[in-house]
Amino acid sequence: MDIPFNQPYIGEEERSSVAEAVEQDILHGDGPISERVQSFLEGWLQVDHAFLTTSCTHALEMAMITLGIEAGDEVIMPSFTFVSTANAVVLRGANPVFAEIKPDTLNLDPEAVAEKITPRTKAIVPIHYGGVACDMDAFTELAEVHDLFLIEDAAQCVDAYYRGQALGTIGDIGCYSFHDTKNITSGEGGAFLTNDDEIAKRGEIVREKGTNRSAFYRGEVDKYSWVNEGSSYIQSDVLAALLEAQLGKRDEIRRKRKEVWDAYRDALEPLAECGLIELQTIPEYADPNYHLFYLRTNTPEERDELLSALKKSGVQATFHYVPLHSSPYGRNTLNCKADLPVTQRCSETLIRLPLYPQLADQAELIANFVRDVISRNISN
Numbered sequence: 202m203d204i205p206f207n208q209p210y211i212g213e214e215e216r217s218s219v220a221e222a223v224e225q226d227i228l229h230g231d232g233p234i235s236e237r238v239q240s241f242l243e244g245w246l247q248v249d250h251a252f253l254t255t256s257c258t259h260a261l262e263m264a265m266i267t268l269g270i271e272a273g274d275e276v277i278m279p280s281f282t283f284v285s286t287a288n289a290v291v292l293r294g295a296n297p298v299f300a301e302i303k304p305d306t307l308n309l310d311p312e313a314v315a316e317k318i319t320p321r322t323k324a325i326v327p328i329h330y331g332g333v334a335c336d337m338d339a340f341t342e343l344a345e346v347h348d349l350f351l352i353e354d355a356a357q358c359v360d361a362y363y364r365g366q367a368l369g370t371i372g373d374i375g376c377y378s379f380h381d382t383k384n385i386t387s388g389e390g391g392a393f394l395t396n397d398d399e400i401a402k403r404g405e406i407v408r409e410k411g412t413n414r415s416a417f418y419r420g421e422v423d424k425y426s427w428v429n430e431g432s433s434y435i436q437s438d439v440l441a442a443l444l445e446a447q448l449g450k451r452d453e454i455r456r457k458r459k460e461v462w463d464a465y466r467d468a469l470e471p472l473a474e475c476g477l478i479e480l481q482t483i484p485e486y487a488d489p490n491y492h493l494f495y496l497r498t499n500t501p502e503e504r505d506e507l508l509s510a511l512k513k514s515g516v517q518a519t520f521h522y523v524p525l526h527s528s529p530y531g532r533n534t535l536n537c538k539a540d541l542p543v544t545q546r547c548s549e550t551l552i553r554l555p556l557y558p559q560l561a562d563q564a565e566l567i568a569n570f571v572r573d574v575i576s577r578n579i580s581n
């Protein structure tokens with residue numbers, strides 16, 4: 202076997218879409234292609250405002266600036282997440298507060314979040330791990346009761362749903378990633394989503410270097426100038442063209458990813474039933490996008506052995522996040538004292554398997570091969 206961990210699913214559609222975009226006179230962002238993609242996202246996701254951004258990292262930064270997160274504020278999030286969730290808060294001089302996750306989905310635990318709320322708390326940032334929805338009714342209620350902003354780090358969630366509603370469109374702001382490790386890609390890219398007109402108005406300014414240039418282009422003001430803090434978060438039309446071609450293939454991408462996911466599930470379920478490994482739970486409210494397939498071993502030692510056995514047999518499986526509270530920056534600079542045993546344990550026992558559309562044709566073969574490697578390395 203020779204199975205890389207990830208491969209972007211790029212073909213003729215993407216190549217010709219980018220080539221056409223380069224032929225146009227407009228290469229900067231918010232040109233005709235970006236406008237088309239943004240309108241498409243608004244219709245498809247049923248969200249009032251979608252802004253393409255340079256990345257999800259930047260969409261998260263935009264969210265913190267737009268909501269006025271500042272020094273001394275606290276923002277509750279999982280420790281089991283990508284650094285960008287926390288960096289967006291740290292860059293404002295505010296404090297990320299890490300709360301525990303649930304062992305069945307690795308998603309933020311609403312009860313653990315409730316315990317971390319203080320008078321300084323301004324926002325909650327759930328991430329939907331692997332495109333599997335968090336318990337959004339619980340977070341929406343917490344945010345309402347305590348008057349907090351709810352920001353969804355929906356980086357992994359394009360085409361994933363909570364009770365039929367697109368992830369990223371439920372909180373005050375949702376942030377998507379189109380990085381080439383995600384289901385739908387523009388190489389680098391992201392989106393900032395909101396249903397709140399006021400947030401959209403402020404976000405548009407933050408995204409345009411703190412100016413009202415967007416209003417100027419629409420003819421609403423006769424000159425534009427510096428009106429707020431901001432930065433440059435607008436994605437080029439050339440990348441939007443790549444994204445547009447990918448979005449056109451969204452059903453095919455989802456179907457093929459599901460085939461691979463289902464094959465892993467079918468092959469590994471018997472091992473899970475014997476208690477040799479644990480598989481991801483999909484709650485009844487979640488309709489996932491098959492962003493990733495993971496399993497957990499019973500001990501960290503088993504995980505490390507299984508990872509190297511899989512690699513030796515040519516399957517580039519991999520671990521995932523090192524919890525942020527126990528990272529060098531978290532411990533030494535933020536001085537995190539959080540005690541998060543579930544987070545720690547899950548991080549140390551997790552293995553992600555290769556999952557992308559190109560594997561669909563041999564899904565069963567690969568899944569059975571992986572099952573055999575696991576059986577050999579865990580049961581004895």
Ligand SMILES: *Cc1c(COP(=O)(O)O)cnc(C)c1O
Nearest residue numbers: 256257258283285328356378380
């Ligand atoms: C990928 C990812 C990000 C960062 O996305 P970029 O577009 O690469 O900036 C942020 N948060 C989570 C949970 C992610 O998976």
